[in-house]
Amino acid sequence: MVKDLQEIRHLENRDQLNGSASQGAALESEHLSRVVGEKILVNEISVQVQVGEVLAVVGPSGSGKTSFLRLLNRLDEPTGGIVRFNGRDYRELAPPELRRRIGMVMQAAFLFPGTVADNVAYGPRQRGQALAAEQIAVLLQRVGLPGYQERDVSNLSGGEAQRVSIARTLANDPEILLLDEPTSALDEDSARKVEDLVLDIIRERRMTCVIVTHNAAQARRVAHRAMVLKAGKLAAIGPTDEVLQDV
Amino acid sequence: MSELLSIWNHQVILGIVQAAAAVALCLAVVFMCRRFAVHVEREAALSLARGFVQMVAVGVLLAALLHGSLPIAVCILVGMTFAAAVTAARRAPGISRPRLLSFCAIAAGGGVAIAVMLASGTVTSDLIILVPVGSMIIANAMNACAQAMERFRADVLAHVGQIEAGLSLGADPATTVAPYVQSAVYASLLPRLDMLKSLGFVWNQE
Numbered sequence: 001m002v003k004d005l006q007e008i009r010h011l012e013n014r015d016q017l018n019g020s021a022s023q024g025a026a027l028e029s030e031h032l033s034r035v036v037g038e039k040i041l042v043n044e045i046s047v048q049v050q051v052g053e054v055l056a057v058v059g060p061s062g063s064g065k066t067s068f069l070r071l072l073n074r075l076d077e078p079t080g081g082i083v084r085f086n087g088r089d090y091r092e093l094a095p096p097e098l099r100r101r102i103g104m105v106m107q108a109a110f111l112f113p114g115t116v117a118d119n120v121a122y123g124p125r126q127r128g129q130a131l132a133a134e135q136i137a138v139l140l141q142r143v144g145l146p147g148y149q150e151r152d153v154s155n156l157s158g159g160e161a162q163r164v165s166i167a168r169t170l171a172n173d174p175e176i177l178l179l180d181e182p183t184s185a186l187d188e189d190s191a192r193k194v195e196d197l198v199l200d201i202i203r204e205r206r207m208t209c210v211i212v213t214h215n216a217a218q219a220r221r222v223a224h225r226a227m228v229l230k231a232g233k234l235a236a237i238g239p240t241d242e243v244l245q246d247v
Numbered sequence: 248m249s250e251l252l253s254i255w256n257h258q259v260i261l262g263i264v265q266a267a268a269a270v271a272l273c274l275a276v277v278f279m280c281r282r283f284a285v286h287v288e289r290e291a292a293l294s295l296a297r298g299f300v301q302m303v304a305v306g307v308l309l310a311a312l313l314h315g316s317l318p319i320a321v322c323i324l325v326g327m328t329f330a331a332a333v334t335a336a337r338r339a340p341g342i343s344r345p346r347l348l349s350f351c352a353i354a355a356g357g358g359v360a361i362a363v364m365l366a367s368g369t370v371t372s373d374l375i376i377l378v379p380v381g382s383m384i385i386a387n388a389m390n391a392c393a394q395a396m397e398r399f400r401a402d403v404l405a406h407v408g409q410i411e412a413g414l415s416l417g418a419d420p421a422t423t424v425a426p427y428v429q430s431a432v433y434a435s436l437l438p439r440l441d442m443l444k445s446l447g448f449v450w451n452q453e
Contacts, residue, residue, distance in 0.1 A: 075411060100417035110408035123416040165412075172417060 026051045026086060026176055026208040027102075032071055033080035041067040043232040044081065049176075054202060054209045056223035056240060058216060064232035065212040066107075069178050072210060073102040085176075096126065103174030105198075107181045109161035116140065116156070116164050117149040123172035131171060139167040143197060159190030163197065170201065177202065179211040183218070195222065216244045259307060266299050309378075320374040324361070324381045328354050331389035339396035349392050357381070357388040387439065395435035402427035 025048040034042040042064050049055045057065045070076040072083060074095050083090045090098055100123065111119050120139055121131040133149070140148050143163040156164065162182060169177070179198065183191035199222055202209050213219050219226050220240050227237040228244075236243050277291045332350035339345040361381050364370045370380050403410065403424060413423035 073415060075414060095414075096417040096419055099415050104415040106408070106412060106415070108408060110412040112409060112413070122413070122418070126416065126418045126422065168416065 024051055024087075025049065025084070026053075027072060027210070028084040028087075029068075029072070029081060030084070031081035032068070032078055032083060034067055034071055034076060035079045040232050042071060042078075045229075045232075045234045046081075047227060047234065047237060049208055049210060051208055052206050053225065054211065054223045056219035056226040057210060057212045057229060058214065058219050058226055058244065059229035059235070061214070063229040065214075065229055066180055067232070068229065069104075069180050069210060069212050072178055073099050073104055075099075075104070100127070100172045101174055102176045102178060103169040103172055104178040104180065105162075105166055105169050105182045108185055109158075109165040111153040111156075111161055111164055111168075114153065115149065116145070116151050116153060119153060119164055119168050120171050122168060135171075139171055140164075142170070142201070143167045144193070157190070158186050159194060162186060162190075162194050166194070166197065166201070174207075176208045176210070179209065181212050181214065184214065198222070219244060259303075263303065266303060270295055270299060316374070317372050317377075320372070320377045320381070323374075323378050324357075324385065325354075327382055327385050328357060331385050331392075335389050335393040335396065338393040339400055342396060342400060345396065349389075349396070352392045352395075353385060353388040356391070357385045360384050360388075391435040391439060394438075395431045398434045399424075399427055399431035402430060 027049040028047070030046050032042060032045045033040070045068060047055070057068060059065050067076065071078050074083075074090065085093070085098065085102065093101075112122060117133075117136050120136050124131045136149055137146070140146060143166050145160060145163050145167070148160070148164070153161065153164065162185075166182070182198065183194050186194060195218060198211075201207070202222075211219075211222060223240045225238060226240040226243040228235045273291060273295055277288060280287050329350060331353050332346050335349040335353065336345035339349070342348065361370075361377075361384055364380070365372060365377075370376050406427065410423045414420065
């Protein structure tokens with residue numbers, strides 16, 4: 001029964017997001033490439049992500065999923081092509097500003113030593129802003145960790161750490177969320193809870209989102225469209241159910 | 248001219264005698280090793296030959312140069328700094344422009360120390376004093392630089408995830424690596440601080 005309700009809610013999420021998916025490209029790559037030495041990691045990928053859309057990036061290990069995602073917030077520098085953020089070449093923005101607006105949640109939480117509150121306040125602190133205690137409390141409440149402010153991050157479980165990582169990213173109030181297999185390092189139960197949390201947040205904030213996942217079922221649950229990468233090249237893109245019907 | 252030749256001859260003879268004394272000591276060690284079936288004859292012979300040539304060459308060079316003027320001393324110290332930078336840079340593969348970075352670091356640290364010592368009269372500008380003291384300071388600066396770069400590189404490699412997480416949250420690169428710069432500098436200074444603490448009791452020339 002609970003599972004059915006979750007499925008209904010996911011479908012509602014997708015319908016709501018589908019309704020807002022044609023307002024214009026929030027993020028666009030054009031012939032985006034990255035070559036390191038003689039290895040082609042990302043090969044001439046052109047794709048548009050609409051405002052409010054959730055795009056899943058799927059493909060086998062080593063196909064360039066994470067490499068592609070890292071180019072979208074300039075964590076790595078493209079060796080060819082261009083990325084447009086809200087229609088503008090993203091190189092017009094300073095990398096710290098770009099990365100604040102295009103938030104990223106990584107596969108592992110990579111929390112900084114200290115308390116949960118320190119971690120949540122990290123992003124705004126880089127811009128000289130102090131996050132109020134109430135704001136930290138609200139963010140932690142939102143990710144299901146009420147009262148965790150003063151906990152040392154070394155005492156958190158994997159699922160809790162990933163929730164803190166999500167809260168830390170949300171503290172920057174990003175317009176776009178990049179998710180790099182955010183549940184792959186978690187056990188099944190934690191993974192599903194974190195996935196539900198991410199879905200709820202995307203729905204609430206009507207966020208544009210690019211999620212890398214090796215899990216086709218997860219891609220079907222969360223994304224409007226999916227793109228399949230093979231050896232760094234775009235092999236297919238389209239509505240998730242169509243693209244992943246044979247996966 | 249005759250005075251210079253006299254000094255030259257004196258220095259060369261002194262250098263050869265010192266080298267011969269060193270060879271004699273090394274041969275004694277080789278014979279001791281041989282007695283306990285530790286065979287280091289070949290390596291010892293090669294090392295001795297090389298050391299002898301180097302010592303004579305350096306002795307001749309110093310004998311010629313140590314009677315030069317302050318500009319010559321400065322040139323020698325700059326040359327030493329460059330050699331130290333090349334050596335220190337080998338500890339930092341992957342760091343961009345390591346030789347330039349090492350040269351600037353060693354020159355800044357060693358240069359300031361030498362300048363202050365000169366200005367305060369701790370050492371005189373005589374080449375025969377300045378070059379040996381300067382070389383010791385440069386050697387220490389080289390060790391500190393190499394240790395700092397090695398530690399920094401190791402720390403960055405061990406914390407790539409956290410550094411990238413910081414960058415992804417909008418931090419500038421200098422902020423994300425600041426903790427590792429601090430720990431690298433601290434680690435490189437520790438041996439020097441220990442030397443300072445034991446000054447007068449323990450002589451520890453690195």
